[in-house]
Amino acid sequence: DVKVTQSSRYLVKRTGEKVFLECVQDMDHENMFWYRQDPGLGLRLIYFSYDVKMKEKGDIPEGYSVSREKKERFSLILESASTNQTSMYLCASSLWTGETQYFGPGTRLLVL
Amino acid sequence: DAKTTQPPSMDCAEGRAANLPCNHSTISGNEYVYWYRQIHSQGPQYIIHGLKNNETNEMASLIITEDRKSSTLILPHATLRDTAVYYCIVRVGDAGGTSYGKLTFGQGTILTVHP
Numbered sequence: 001d002v003k004v005t006q007s008s009r010y011l012v013k014r015t016g017e018k019v020f021l022e023c024v025q026d027m028d029h030e031n032m033f034w035y036r037q038d039p040g041l042g043l044r045l046i047y048f049s050y051d052v053k054m055k056e057k058g059d060i061p062e063g064y065s066v067s068r069e070k071k072e073r074f075s076l077i078l079e080s081a082s083t084n085q086t087s088m089y090l091c092a093s094s095l096w097t098g099e100t101q102y103f104g105p106g107t108r109l110l111v112l
Numbered sequence: 113d114a115k116t117t118q119p120p121s122m123d124c125a126e127g128r129a130a131n132l133p134c135n136h137s138t139i140s141g142n143e144y145v146y147w148y149r150q151i152h153s154q155g156p157q158y159i160i161h162g163l164k165n166n167e168t169n170e171m172a173s174l175i176i177t178e179d180r181k182s183s184t185l186i187l188p189h190a191t192l193r194d195t196a197v198y199y200c201i202v203r204v205g206d207a208g209g210t211s212y213g214k215l216t217f218g219q220g221t222i223l224t225v226h227p
Binding site: 033042092094105 | 203213
């Protein structure tokens, strides 16, 4: 079974803090994704990585950066957290582009 | 990716089959039908996908009409743990270019399984 894990299930941070969300997959997948999910807005793609050290912006990259130093790990960084970044953050991975994506359990982030 | 239409909610008795419909009348020939579900406050869980043939796995069956304009996800013996939001998604199998293979979830169907 594909296993995608995220570093935290719940996180509370203060405005202006730097926040790191980590995602690890154990299936040697090439592609990894970061989405955020908000009520009424569905799933929105923040960043995507198709290889180590390679990244592409998704639909809403502003205020976020990512890092992929190893194939199995994809980190999402909020450089200076703001209240409008309060959301559910979901990491996913897939073997190749267009293949089935498998999701982690999600991190619910609250920025005060 | 083609748009999908699902009923907002459905009920099912425990132990009975749950049949969740999805319309995707603008589906293209190279687009797959995917189903995910999301239990409250958890990440989406992949269920099944298909192109034109019916598919079955340990979780569910997927029935796709011959014209591919609609499909039905069948949970053969629903349990209380199947209560979730079910999402039907249509996407190309080889999604390169600017879409990067991203998933677009609609509103889904809230399935409630009751005792």
